[in-house]
Amino acid sequence: MQDGLSTTTEAPEAWLAGLEADARRLKTPCGDGTMAWHIWGEGEPLVLLHGGSGSWRHWARNIGPLSQHRMVVCPDIPGLGDSAMPPQAESPAPVAAIIRAGIGQVLGAAQCYDLCGFSYGALLSGHVAAQAGEELRSVTLVGAGALGPKRQVTELTKVRSLEGEARIAAHRHNLAALMFADPAKIDPLALAIQEWNTRHARFVSRGFAGSTGLRDSIAQARCPVALLYGERDAIAWPELELRFAALRSVQPEAWTGVVPGAGHWVAYEAAATFTAMLLDMLRRRIGS
Template sequence: MHDLLARTPEAPEALLARLDAAARRIETPCGDGTMVWRMWGEGEPLVLLHGGSGSWRHWVRNVEALAAQRLVVCPDLPGLGESAMPHPAENPGPVAAEVRAGIGQVLGEGTRYDLCGFSFGALLSGHIAAQAGEELRSLTLVGAGALGLPRQVTELVKVRTVEGEARIAAHRHNLASLMFADPAGIDPLALVIQEWNTQHARFRSRGFASTTSLKDAVAKARAPVALLYGERDAIAWPEVELRFVALREVQPEAWTGIIPGAGHWVAYEAAAAFNAMLLDMLARRIGA
């Protein structure tokens, strides 16, 4: 049976539909509409915040493995996926406050949880940590920018004006430039996710990446902090270690980790290694 399954992988649309159907769906206020949340599993809550121009689908290769041990909570962040635009704000703090309020409503005020954010989700997670009290047990940042360091220029192509094969080629180019270390890992599922996310993205987050916004916010965090990158993350390569130094300037006890051979979307490209490292980090920091 295992060999048969290996030869006949689940179609991308069927996999996404199955995970969506298995989730418990909740909506909380967001801007002039609602933020959509999905939850899988039982146990101690682990909140996952996806990246810019993304949705809960950024975690498609993680939710089942993590939900075997934890209550996994994934929102579509404000202005992305199925969630409404946030109230207008000039910095990430108010947007983070809307997400934090949603966490409180979904889990119940005061419920303790662990928070893991990827890329733009890492930025919002840092601001949530700056605002949070004892309910936040730990903060894990994945592929984080906004630490006050320069990054390589990533040349992306616009996809909104092209269709058909040219659109698929544009998605493949952008994933190879920013999200994957090895273009061979860009499979049909990644392309389906990229297309859906692009169609539903309205909130623009890239302007925050070159600031010190995350570093300034995480300096105020009282929960244990960790920072994780894929070894070949396009926003950190070739100076990943400088990101660790920058974090330790404001969080000297921070835990850091690198997953060899992976790029920015490390939770997808190296899912098994990411899942194992995240669970190990949580277990060693908080005894989960």
């Protein structure tokens, strides 16, 4: 299983379809419908929660390498991708409860697992950690907001009314503004993922990013915690240290890391470096 299209001439949509076809697919209850789960590999479970307006495809370049070492479990967060909308709620906590219940059904209530969440998925990971018991071995937060420090405003282009070349140009602009540090790394696969995710996104999570919801929830975590950013993450740069300090104010032993030169979607833009760092962090924190 590859980490991207660099070694093949296959079209991005076909490559993504092949990656999805390699997965074991499950469903768990979510609102009036179901939550979609994809599982690759064997071994100790690593649950990956994607970002806002996303899907499991946010992890497309990491799934293959990670699944050589772990069982990789990627749900579509409620209201995004192929998962049904969650019941209306004033905070992310009820959505996290749906995810936690789904993890228990997919893995078995007694199965221990590690959790890694990106952006909105990091916020939900904090709430899952606050609710979880000994089954959660560690939580890794990637590109996290909602820690207290204010983030810079990122102007994005609305794409829903656009089609054709104008829509592709809008995707490219939005990826350059928010997700990538180096626009030259916005390749056809990234554009294909952005297009699919945007078409399927219904739940709007941006309103949570300016809160202290993650700092408050992760304070209750009883497992090892880590926080990782791309060096040029648009929601944190140039004040990464403020965010590390905010986390350490509630989790003094937290591990922190920076991927040089990468942006918000660090797991894609610097896939090999990110994957190696995540595996190393897990080994050093929990010995797996």
